[in-house]
Amino acid sequence: MVVKVYGPLCASTKRVLLVLIEKGIEFETVNVDVSKGEHRQPEFLKLQPFGVVPVIQDGDYTLYESRAIMRYYAEKYNSQGVDLLGKTIEERGMVEQWLEVEAQNFHSHAYNLAIHILFAPIFGITPDPKVIEESEAKLDRVLTIYEERLSQSKYLAGDFFSLADMSHIPFIDYIVNNTGKKHLINKRKHVSGWWDDISNRASWKKVLELYRAPI
Amino acid sequence: MVVKVYGPLCASTKRVLLVLIEKGIEFETVNVDVSKGEHRQPEFLKLQPFGVVPVIQDGDYTLYESRAIMRYYAEKYNSQGVDLLGKTIEERGMVEQWLEVEAQNFHSHAYNLAIHILFAPIFGITPDPKVIEESEAKLDRVLTIYEERLSQSKYLAGDFFSLADMSHIPFIDYIVNNTGKKHLINKRKHVSGWWDDISNRASWKKVLELYRAPI
Numbered sequence: 001m002v003v004k005v006y007g008p009l010c011a012s013t014k015r016v017l018l019v020l021i022e023k024g025i026e027f028e029t030v031n032v033d034v035s036k037g038e039h040r041q042p043e044f045l046k047l048q049p050f051g052v053v054p055v056i057q058d059g060d061y062t063l064y065e066s067r068a069i070m071r072y073y074a075e076k077y078n079s080q081g082v083d084l085l086g087k088t089i090e091e092r093g094m095v096e097q098w099l100e101v102e103a104q105n106f107h108s109h110a111y112n113l114a115i116h117i118l119f120a121p122i123f124g125i126t127p128d129p130k131v132i133e134e135s136e137a138k139l140d141r142v143l144t145i146y147e148e149r150l151s152q153s154k155y156l157a158g159d160f161f162s163l164a165d166m167s168h169i170p171f172i173d174y175i176v177n178n179t180g181k182k183h184l185i186n187k188r189k190h191v192s193g194w195w196d197d198i199s200n201r202a203s204w205k206k207v208l209e210l211y212r213a214p215i
Numbered sequence: 216m217v218v219k220v221y222g223p224l225c226a227s228t229k230r231v232l233l234v235l236i237e238k239g240i241e242f243e244t245v246n247v248d249v250s251k252g253e254h255r256q257p258e259f260l261k262l263q264p265f266g267v268v269p270v271i272q273d274g275d276y277t278l279y280e281s282r283a284i285m286r287y288y289a290e291k292y293n294s295q296g297v298d299l300l301g302k303t304i305e306e307r308g309m310v311e312q313w314l315e316v317e318a319q320n321f322h323s324h325a326y327n328l329a330i331h332i333l334f335a336p337i338f339g340i341t342p343d344p345k346v347i348e349e350s351e352a353k354l355d356r357v358l359t360i361y362e363e364r365l366s367q368s369k370y371l372a373g374d375f376f377s378l379a380d381m382s383h384i385p386f387i388d389y390i391v392n393n394t395g396k397k398h399l400i401n402k403r404k405h406v407s408g409w410w411d412d413i414s415n416r417a418s419w420k421k422v423l424e425l426y427r428a429p430i
Contacts, residue, residue, distance in 0.1 A: 071308070089287065
């Protein structure tokens with residue numbers, strides 16, 4: 001059964017694509033043009049009532065929320081492809097901790113920078129310089145903690161690549177390559193080394209090759 | 216080894232306490248007075264560099280982020296006490312989906328209501344009527360989707376109680392009992408039935424008996 005992935009051009013969906021590629025799971029994609037509001041159409045809301053991508057359909061199983069889908073495939077295909085959850089319950093705990101840090105401490109600031117610098121024209125939003133300034137300052141503080149963490153271990157959850165690292169890739173890519181804020185990464189020795197490592201994975205190169213957003 | 220839980224009076228920590236009690240895991244608590252800024256003191260930042268509760272220490276294993284700790288204990292003691300993750304990988308996927316919905320769609324609005332209505336005086340914040348109005352409107356829309364979901368299944372992830380339901384309890388308790396917004400729950404047949412069910416669990420009664428916040 002080929003997994004159907006909705007909204008491949010969106011950053012959050014790219015988290016899911018990374019897992020599918022790392023695990024060698026066959027998939028096909030269905031475009032959802034959020035600039036045209038297709039994520040708010042009745043047909044899409046039947047799949048995802050909150051009106052956001054991604055959603056996957058795998059036979060008659062439908063699942064949404066990018067980090068939930070990542071966990072689902074990492075667990076379902078635990079012994080296939082790259083291990084993304086750690087080998088012990090304690091390692092999995094650290095993966096979960098840093099996945100939550102990404103979701104709770106990193107994401108909203110990175111998202112604000114992407115929306116207000118990069119996507120404002122596309123979505124007809126007026127960029128707010130105060131939001132940009134505050135988000136950059138908050139992200140800077142978060143990345144100071146990442147620098148300390150990554151001076152102790154090669155990856156966020158320990159000395160193994162995991163969902164926790166992977167979950168950061170799509171939005172750090174915007175920060176480094178599309179928002180003029182790459183100094184946030186580059187000025188930090190361990191964070192920039194980590195970014196060089198994870199952004200050079202074949203899976204991310206394939207995602208960009210196939211599903212680069214039209215920006 | 217007795218689990219040490221930091222910050223038991225805070226709502227997010229109560230997610231962790233619920234799991235420990237449901238699983239019958241022995242624990243002790245360490246107060247962290249956030250109204251006095253104890254979560255920003257160097258000693259605490261060594262445990263949790265982002266300066267938020269909860270944190271647990273379990274022997275020499277330290278873990279933070281409430282939903283990560285919930286998953287860790289639910290998995291580690293999978294066959295002890297109440298099953299909180301579902302019985303299959305597909306059920307676990309639905310638990311993860313609704314845990315993410317709680318974190319991404321529900322929490323920030325419920326948190327804003329609690330902060331601006333309930334905790335503003337304690338933390339010296341000026342309540343913002345616009346934030347309160349917008350948060351209530353957004354929460355109302357989210358709960359409309361919950362009502363639809365709970366008309367199809369007894370609990371969020373399916374016909375079984377799970378971490379996804381549990382994760383909502385501390386903040387819905389504020390909404391119903393401390394913010395004057397209980398109509399958001401009570402006007403909905405299935406959401407209010409669900410709330411009656413999950414808030415009457417012995418675990419939640421014990422949490423309130425032992426660690427009710429001084430508000």
